[in-house]
Structure formats: structure tokens, C-alpha cells
Amino acid sequence: MKPIYAKPPLGSRAAFQVRKDYFDVLDTKWHYHSEYELAYINYPHGKRIAGNSIATFEGGDLVFYGPNLPHAWSHEPVAEEQKGYNKGLLYDAIVVHFSESCFGESFFAIPEMSAIQAILKKSTRGLLVHGTSRKRIAQWMTQLVDDTGSKRVILLLQILEELSTSKEYGLLSSAGYWDNLNDHDAVRMSSIYEYIIQNFTKEIALEEIATQAHISPSAFCRYFKARTKRTLKEFVNDLRINYACQLLEENRHSITQICFEAGFNNISNFNRRFKEIKGITPQQYRTNILGIYHK
Incomplete structure (x- = not known):
């Protein structure tokens, strides 16, 4: 399970990438990348690895990862009737990748973005989102898949604003887990x-x-x-x-x-x-x- 450096394939004219993947069984390789990642994993029961955190989840998983934090998801054994094997693509994941300079080199550095800048720094440890914030953000991520143009930009900023004001999240990995590696x-x-x-x-x-x-x-x-x-x-x-x-x-x-x-x-x-x-x-x-x- 060696981590793979994964470069999200951003479109040449897109400020950030949004994608929705469908699958029957959850199984992603342990990987890391230089972009921020928002991920909503619509899967009934699985295991999440984020830095030095190993945990199971139930009823879906919503996380926010900062750059270069290794992470992965995998399925956990479940009852036979719950398995997706040979039953079609029953589950999905919505993933958003963006860089700190996606809206311009100093956009997140302006005074009005100070709260969002703080949550971006916290994300280097990985954030597990729950409660009402989780429901709101999951809905907005679903809208991101279908929306285009400026609506996407507004929704992403709305999500970051929600994260920056919410108390409904926990930190996953220890600080300084994966520092300055060549x-x-x-x-x-x-x-x-x-x-x-x-x-x-x-x-x-x-x-x-x-x-x-x-x-x-x-x-x-x-x-x-x-x-x-x-x-x-x-x-x-x-x-x-x-x-x-x-x-x-x-x-x-x-x-x-x-x-x-x-x-x-x-x-x-x-x-x-x-x-x-x-x-x-x-x-x-x-x-x-x-x-x-x-x-």
C-alpha cells in the first residue's frame, strides 16, 4: 500500500476540478497530492486512513484534506445482502480538488479571507465533518457536479465559508505528520x-x-x-x-x-x-x- 503522488487532471480552463465516481466496492489506493481535497464518500461502511489516523465510518464520509496528506478508503466486511458485488454501481463519491492559487495567487490572503485561510491551515491534519455542516456541504457538493461557470465558484466559496464558521468537525491526523519530503x-x-x-x-x-x-x-x-x-x-x-x-x-x-x-x-x-x-x-x-x- 505505497502512496502514489496523484496529480488531479485539472482542465485547462477550469479553476478547480469536480468529479463524481460510481463504484460497487470502495477501494482507493493510498495516495497524496499537492491540491486540497473535499470528498464525500456515499458508502454504508468502510475504513479511512488519513495520515496517522485509522478509523471506520458508517453512513457516508465527508472529509477535507490539505495538500500532501496521504489518505485512502477501503471497504469493510458487511452483510451479504449489503454487498455491491455484481449488483451494479450502487455507490458514489464526489471529489473536489483545488489549489490555494485557484482564484489567483493572493486571493485567500486578503483580509476578508482570514477565516477561510485558518481552516485551510487546519486541513493539513485532515478534517472530518459531521452534523448539520456535513448535510449542507454534501448537498452543495452534489450541486457542484451539475452547476457550471460562476455558480461553481460561489458554491465552493460557500462550502469553505461553512467550514470556516462551523464547530462540527474533528481533526484526523497529528500535526506535522508529513513535513517537507522530497x-x-x-x-x-x-x-x-x-x-x-x-x-x-x-x-x-x-x-x-x-x-x-x-x-x-x-x-x-x-x-x-x-x-x-x-x-x-x-x-x-x-x-x-x-x-x-x-x-x-x-x-x-x-x-x-x-x-x-x-x-x-x-x-x-x-x-x-x-x-x-x-x-x-x-x-x-x-x-x-x-x-x-x-x-
Whole structure:
């Protein structure tokens, strides 16, 4: 699952690109690009990877990604009657790509755009949109597919305005996850990241992951921290805790079960690491989330 640098094929006369894709089974490659991306995934149940965030979603997914944040979606096993296999293209995704200079080099830098500029900066971590804002933006994205000319420009600005004033979103990835990589780094880091994603719930041996980067273990430690601003242990713990948060939100397993499923060896270590990263215990996190959902 190596990330692919994907250059959205903007039309020669288009300021930004909008497309609607139809599919039976959700499965996109892990990729990144220099454009911002708004994506509405109309799919019943799947998995989303965004930077160092791994989570499942239900009932559709609406996200806003900043430039160069690796991301992907894939299907999760569902009941036989829900599967799209051999039943035609039942599902769709609306995707918008635009650059910061799509309306001119300094358009988003003018004072009137300060709130939108702030949300563009936040999008470098990936935004998961929910609530009323999600419904509004999904409707406007559907209109974007059919509209032309200035109507498209107005709708995109309307979407960005909604994001800039809304509180109905969460940040997905850690800050500074994928900073300042050249082409050579991107290839090497993709190999490292692929290995981590496949093994983060197990014990990761430094010697084995260093082999993926074709460098010595000591050189790997320096290289990895320089690129991610974290040690390997910190990075893996971030992934495990993010994954544990998703399992806590699903409320299908006990905290002890989640501890081991997320890759921790004992419950005391899990509780300690969780509180270090999230500021509260797993039980407090679950209580808070259930309180929000049941309001």
C-alpha cells in the first residue's frame, strides 16, 4: 500500500476540478497530492486512513484534506445482502480538488479571507465533518457536479465559508505528520509507513523496519524523527491510541479487549499512554463520546 503522488487532471480552463465516481466496492489506493481535497464518500461502511489516523465510518464520509496528506478508503466486511458485488454501481463519491492559487495567487490572503485561510491551515491534519455542516456541504457538493461557470465558484466559496464558521468537525491526523519530503523521501517513507500500517498492532522490531528503509537501525531512528517529528515508539503509540479511540466510539468491546486489539501488552500501560496522548482515561473518553451521541 505505497502512496502514489496523484496529480488531479485539472482542465485547462477550469479553476478547480469536480468529479463524481460510481463504484460497487470502495477501494482507493493510498495516495497524496499537492491540491486540497473535499470528498464525500456515499458508502454504508468502510475504513479511512488519513495520515496517522485509522478509523471506520458508517453512513457516508465527508472529509477535507490539505495538500500532501496521504489518505485512502477501503471497504469493510458487511452483510451479504449489503454487498455491491455484481449488483451494479450502487455507490458514489464526489471529489473536489483545488489549489490555494485557484482564484489567483493572493486571493485567500486578503483580509476578508482570514477565516477561510485558518481552516485551510487546519486541513493539513485532515478534517472530518459531521452534523448539520456535513448535510449542507454534501448537498452543495452534489450541486457542484451539475452547476457550471460562476455558480461553481460561489458554491465552493460557500462550502469553505461553512467550514470556516462551523464547530462540527474533528481533526484526523497529528500535526506535522508529513513535513517537507522530497521525492526520494516520499518513496522511502512510503515503504516505512506501509510496514507500520500493516504491523502497528504487533511488536515492531527496529531492525526489521530499518530494513524497509535500507538503512541501519541507528540511522533509521535519526531519519524517522527528522521526517515525522516523533520517535518510532511515539508514532506507533499515536496510531494505536487513534485506533483505540475508534474502537471505544463503536462501543462493541470492553476496554480490556480494546487494549490488546490496539497492540498494547497490558491494561496499565494502555491507560497510561492513552492519558498521555488524550489527556483523559479510556473510560472517560468512552463516557464523553457516549454522552455526545446520546444527547
